[in-house]
Amino acid sequence: MTLGRSEFLAAYETMRRIREFEESLLRLHGQAKVPGFVHVSVWQEAVSAGVGMHLRPEDQILTTHRGHGDIIAKGVAIEGMYAELLARLGGYCGGKGGSMHVTDVSHGVLGANGIVGANMPIAAGVALSKKMRGEPGVVVAFIGDGALMNGSTHETLNMASLWQLPLLIVRVDNQYAESTAARYYSGIPDVLVYVESYGVDAIAADGNDVDAVSEAASRAIARVRAGSGPGFLQCRTYRRYGHNTADPGAYRPPEEVEAWKQRDPLIVARASAAAHGASEPELDEIDARVMRHIEEAISWAEAQPEAPAASAFTDLYADPATIAAFGGTLR
Amino acid sequence: MTLGRSEFLAAYETMRRIREFEESLLRLHGQAKVPGFVHVSVWQEAVSAGVGMHLRPEDQILTTHRGHGDIIAKGVAIEGMYAELLARLGGYCGGKGGSMHVTDVSHGVLGANGIVGANMPIAAGVALSKKMRGEPGVVVAFIGDGALMNGSTHETLNMASLWQLPLLIVRVDNQYAESTAARYYSGIPDVLVYVESYGVDAIAADGNDVDAVSEAASRAIARVRAGSGPGFLQCRTYRRYGHNTADPGAYRPPEEVEAWKQRDPLIVARASAAAHGASEPELDEIDARVMRHIEEAISWAEAQPEAPAASAFTDLYADPATIAAFGGTLR
Amino acid sequence: MTMLRYRAALNEALREELERDPRVFLIGEDLREPWGGTFRVTQNLSTEFGDERVLNTPISENGFLGVALGCAITGLRPVVEFMHMDFAMMAMDQMTNQVPKIRYMTGGQVSVPLVVRTPGGGYKSSAAQHGQCLEAMFAHLPGWLIAAPSTPADAKGLLKTAIRLDDPVLFMEHKHIYMLNGEVPESEHLVPFGVADVKRAGTDVTIVAWSKMVHFALEAAETLAGEGISAEVIDLRTLVPWDEAAVLESVHKTGRLVIVQEPPERAGFGAEVAAVVAAKGFGDLRTGIIRVAGRNVPLPMAPHLENLVLPQVSWVTDAVRAAVRGADVRRANVRGADVPASSVEVPA
Amino acid sequence: MTMLRYRAALNEALREELERDPRVFLIGEDLREPWGGTFRVTQNLSTEFGDERVLNTPISENGFLGVALGCAITGLRPVVEFMHMDFAMMAMDQMTNQVPKIRYMTGGQVSVPLVVRTPGGGYKSSAAQHGQCLEAMFAHLPGWLIAAPSTPADAKGLLKTAIRLDDPVLFMEHKHIYMLNGEVPESEHLVPFGVADVKRAGTDVTIVAWSKMVHFALEAAETLAGEGISAEVIDLRTLVPWDEAAVLESVHKTGRLVIVQEPPERAGFGAEVAAVVAAKGFGDLRTGIIRVAGRNVPLPMAPHLENLVLPQVSWVTDAVRAAVRGADVRRANVRGADVPASSVEVPA
Numbered sequence A, B: 001m002t003l004g005r006s007e008f009l010a011a012y013e014t015m016r017r018i019r020e021f022e023e024s025l026l027r028l029h030g031q032a033k034v035p036g037f038v039h040v041s042v043w044q045e046a047v048s049a050g051v052g053m054h055l056r057p058e059d060q061i062l063t064t065h066r067g068h069g070d071i072i073a074k075g076v077a078i079e080g081m082y083a084e085l086l087a088r089l090g091g092y093c094g095g096k097g098g099s100m101h102v103t104d105v106s107h108g109v110l111g112a113n114g115i116v117g118a119n120m121p122i123a124a125g126v127a128l129s130k131k132m133r134g135e136p137g138v139v140v141a142f143i144g145d146g147a148l149m150n151g152s153t154h155e156t157l158n159m160a161s162l163w164q165l166p167l168l169i170v171r172v173d174n175q176y177a178e179s180t181a182a183r184y185y186s187g188i189p190d191v192l193v194y195v196e197s198y199g200v201d202a203i204a205a206d207g208n209d210v211d212a213v214s215e216a217a218s219r220a221i222a223r224v225r226a227g228s229g230p231g232f233l234q235c236r237t238y239r240r241y242g243h244n245t246a247d248p249g250a251y252r253p254p255e256e257v258e259a260w261k262q263r264d265p266l267i268v269a270r271a272s273a274a275a276h277g278a279s280e281p282e283l284d285e286i287d288a289r290v291m292r293h294i295e296e297a298i299s300w301a302e303a304q305p306e307a308p309a310a311s312a313f314t315d316l317y318a319d320p321a322t323i324a325a326f327g328g329t330l331r
Numbered sequence C, D: 001m002t003m004l005r006y007r008a009a010l011n012e013a014l015r016e017e018l019e020r021d022p023r024v025f026l027i028g029e030d031l032r033e034p035w036g037g038t039f040r041v042t043q044n045l046s047t048e049f050g051d052e053r054v055l056n057t058p059i060s061e062n063g064f065l066g067v068a069l070g071c072a073i074t075g076l077r078p079v080v081e082f083m084h085m086d087f088a089m090m091a092m093d094q095m096t097n098q099v100p101k102i103r104y105m106t107g108g109q110v111s112v113p114l115v116v117r118t119p120g121g122g123y124k125s126s127a128a129q130h131g132q133c134l135e136a137m138f139a140h141l142p143g144w145l146i147a148a149p150s151t152p153a154d155a156k157g158l159l160k161t162a163i164r165l166d167d168p169v170l171f172m173e174h175k176h177i178y179m180l181n182g183e184v185p186e187s188e189h190l191v192p193f194g195v196a197d198v199k200r201a202g203t204d205v206t207i208v209a210w211s212k213m214v215h216f217a218l219e220a221a222e223t224l225a226g227e228g229i230s231a232e233v234i235d236l237r238t239l240v241p242w243d244e245a246a247v248l249e250s251v252h253k254t255g256r257l258v259i260v261q262e263p264p265e266r267a268g269f270g271a272e273v274a275a276v277v278a279a280k281g282f283g284d285l286r287t288g289i290i291r292v293a294g295r296n297v298p299l300p301m302a303p304h305l306e307n308l309v310l311p312q313v314s315w316v317t318d319a320v321r322a323a324v325r326g327a328d329v330r331r332a333n334v335r336g337a338d339v340p341a342s343s344v345e346v347p348a
């Protein structure tokens, strides 16, 4: 238990916001309002919140297909996220990105990614860029547990160590890659030992306890921020739902799901409220405030017009000379 | 010192054969008889010989752009290798492969590879195939030190461990990847620790001492052969020449090259001759025999006609139905 | 004949070939029960044939394709799945430099009886990294055979053939038609590679398509018939080899060619068809060759934007009308205002 | 003007841009002194600008391209080198799913001022994994710009432009002409993208080429001039965008088109040129479009085999003669016996 009262309340609010955002997406997707497919992070909120609370405006994150929580915890407005996912005007990516590509550069969110593993080397580059330009800050790449097996992990850990990059990799270990449990995809006995073998500092935290995540993240981030080289934070957790909106999650034993239900990070947090000097009614009030915010944000987003048709053909190229060249006029 | 007299003499002969083969290629390339570019393994012969001597006909190897030594040590005839490199009839790959692709399936050589890292997953597949088909034998993938940094290494080590494949990776650590010394490409403090973190058994041997390599290789291969899972053998060594026929090797301090010259594996072996119960004249005789063989093999290959023109258009597809389909007749 | 969905037809092909040949096995991500593949193409197969024949892999596309290649050159017959075609890019070294070249490079010492099954296809609001049809890239790499079936029957028949061929096959399925129903011949149904299927006969214009676009072509042809335009629809079924003879014969009859492809126009496979006809069938052409294709932009997530970027049936009908109108071949200007100018890419 | 070799012209472009803009840096394998790149294109630059501006990387192509992308979207201007174009396949996820799409996917929140320099090219007996020209693959991926210079002057001028553009550029060099000498304008020489260079004017036939093939086209044109055939040679210089107008204008004049490309014919970029002309320039064509291209096989190592597989000057002259002879456009049969039937691939 390391969070002070106000930090705890803030973390709780972030987790609740993520939770309700994710649950609302399932509803909106069920109503065919959110197109495509969506990966939600319900029960994983403590990782997003516990890491995000230690990040500053100059810090940057890159996340995954299951990244809504990480993005919200970095301070991005849910209004723009809803607009994006509902393909409305005002969406962060003009409706072109959607769930797997939410990006808000102004808040240091350099993108989610639909390709497992691909965000890691890009994040290493953002970190290298900071270092080369002498800019302060930390870069965080969130990955899933299954992503660890992709070659990108190896290439990134090696370069991050070699070049001593201000990069923190946070592994959100929900124990499954789609339907595949870790024992079927991993031959690595101990992930921390593996990561340490690159000379990268690696620690673990209970991913369902926001106190634990926060404590570990604060240490890991401080180390990276101090210029002591890259770090790695492993958080064991569990996802409530199937892999995405197309998956009932039948490959998981019901007892297992039931056991993790007890460890819902919001339940865990509520159980610790008193110890943090917070009261149930305070938390109820936060819940109510978040619910109102969610509803308002959805209403706002639904009231926006569709992303304009013209935007299908913008934003591919940046340079006026390029655009001119395609148009036939050249500088 | 673990080799018996006759093993020692055989290993010495293999090393000498590799040495003279490689040196002859440099001459033939200089005379513009061997086209393309060629990577030779001079001073690395102890690794090829020390590993190769423990391999059986049913064992299979896959090697790299610098793989002539590994291939010779597996028992492949140098005649066919010369023919291949000189683009003559009788070359193992019909002149289509050349130095970087020498393959002799009948001797268990499933190919060199021009793409760094690419042979590892293929080798893992050959090992899986053995396991699935219940066939005996070990698969060896030779890699360079620089190759370790490629994502393929990670994916292969993980799958090899996960599926407990009969695979041995031999890392021929000549301390440079082209011009780049290890300190500029690797952030991994200790390669053995790294490899062990996958649950893969890893050992090291002095790559310029064929006794040491043989001792380590015999243990590593026996373990894999016994079905105890994959292994890794790290052999520190040095290459005499530049990276390939286009490289003078100017990035290496002359003192460094000079120091390694003293550790030429043939010199090391000769110094240990008496201890192995062998005499200088015996080794001289081997040298002479090898030299004769090399000259005869070159003469033979040079006397062969060019690889036939038609072969440029054969061997792309195997299936008669495929070939017929391209010809317009279909089954 | 039984009615089967496209994905069930694929499943049946896999089942029959797993049954027939013990060397056949499946390898890819999440193929086993109770999941059976992200698009459920491998449903029940791990239950029926055991986990030894249906391998789940780590998310290591380059690695497990390499593994499959190692198996293929040593006597097994792997059928690989990449969950979405976009992910084949992670395995592109093996896809480019290894699988299609190893037989040639080794002078024929090994064969590569390997199938890569993977679904391409947009129209699902899945954005830029989950909907590409990348067949053109592989068509440019000698060594691959490529199938892109449009119907359940062809899906089954081509997949069975692919598994039996001793050469590597890129088998492009299409996400958007997995649920399409159709009649499928039972058991030994083998469709040969390189033989197109004339899905509808016609005399005024030839429409060439493959995969999902065949259905757009057929819909357009139906509409056009009502206008008195008789369109012949040719489903290539396989792209390497493709049935040049069938297309040239049709163009000889119709004198007009419209090619429909889903992915971006530039350097797509439609260009190859156009180039061959512009060489070998030039004398038969009465008007310029028209390509209907995706616009040269990535796929946007929003469905209404995606529909501006991906071909629509109306684009096909418009193109055919333009082709038929294009009687004056001199400066035919086939990209008139009413034809989607699919190469326009950066409007103001 | 100074005389410079192609690779020295590239080196000069890099030096000038490193000098001009502190955000520019180089990243790739073995770029630093005393090696200066496998083909010595980056010679001396690490000495002049320091190791901070010239990064040597591990053999992690996908990884370091990702790193470069991360730098590009945060204000730096990386110039990446892949030692051989074949190795770009190791980085293909980043090349396909990330670099060219990230701007679009994010609704324009980031730009990608990133250049990937990489040499393609055979004719060096380097076999199947060290000689591919893979430009067609990238032309099919919206988001990339592509340059493929044939001369030292264009090498310099296009590379400087590429580095200054805010969009990702695939810059395809050619190994076989690195030592080619030519006049190069000093300092501020900027060649725009999308503007072809008519390297030789002519009236009977248009030959379109890029990269090394331009020199074959020019050699062929010289020979043909002796036979009274006047060939116009157009060097596209950039493939995305490519100068359709220049080609269409030329074909309008000549009525005949021969396209020369080095890599395998099937689904190469030549098909795109053919397809566009078969659409927009159809009315101008007097005979079928002929492609001269590599055969549809991987590259064999043996030089005498490689020369059967890769285009030769004689193939170009033969093709042009066939085009000029092809007066009767009806069933022109442009692939006569004396023209290399470059799609024939599996003889008995």
Ligand SMILES: Cc1ncc(C[n+]2csc(CCOP(=O)(O)OP(=O)(O)O)c2C)c(N)n1
Pocket (backbone or CB within 6 Å): A065, A066, A114, A115, A116, A117, A143, A144, A145, A146, A147, A148, A174, A175, A176, A177, A178, A243, C029, C059, C061, C083, C087, C090
């Ligand atoms: C390269 C690549 N391969 C496969 C996929 C399909 N895919 C999407 S998410 C996923 C599982 C990822 O597992 P994990 O990293 O544990 O993240 P989680 O979904 O559990 O959050 C897979 C296989 C992909 N997107 N990219």
Ligand SMILES: Cc1ncc(C[n+]2csc(CCOP(=O)(O)OP(=O)(O)O)c2C)c(N)n1
Pocket (backbone or CB within 6 Å): B065, B066, B114, B115, B116, B117, B143, B144, B145, B146, B147, B148, B174, B175, B176, B177, B178, B243, D029, D059, D061, D083, D087, D090
């Ligand atoms: C994927 C890939 N990247 C780059 C290269 C170019 N290349 C060939 S050998 C080599 C260095 C390899 O170093 P190492 O693994 O140590 O082997 P060594 O040459 O020292 O035997 C490089 C970079 C390649 N062939 N493949």
Ligand SMILES: [Mg+2]
Pocket (backbone or CB within 6 Å): A144, A145, A146, A172, A173, A174, A175, A176, A177, A178
């Ligand atoms: Mg997971």
Ligand SMILES: [Mg+2]
Pocket (backbone or CB within 6 Å): B144, B145, B146, B172, B173, B174, B175, B176, B177, B178
């Ligand atoms: Mg080395």
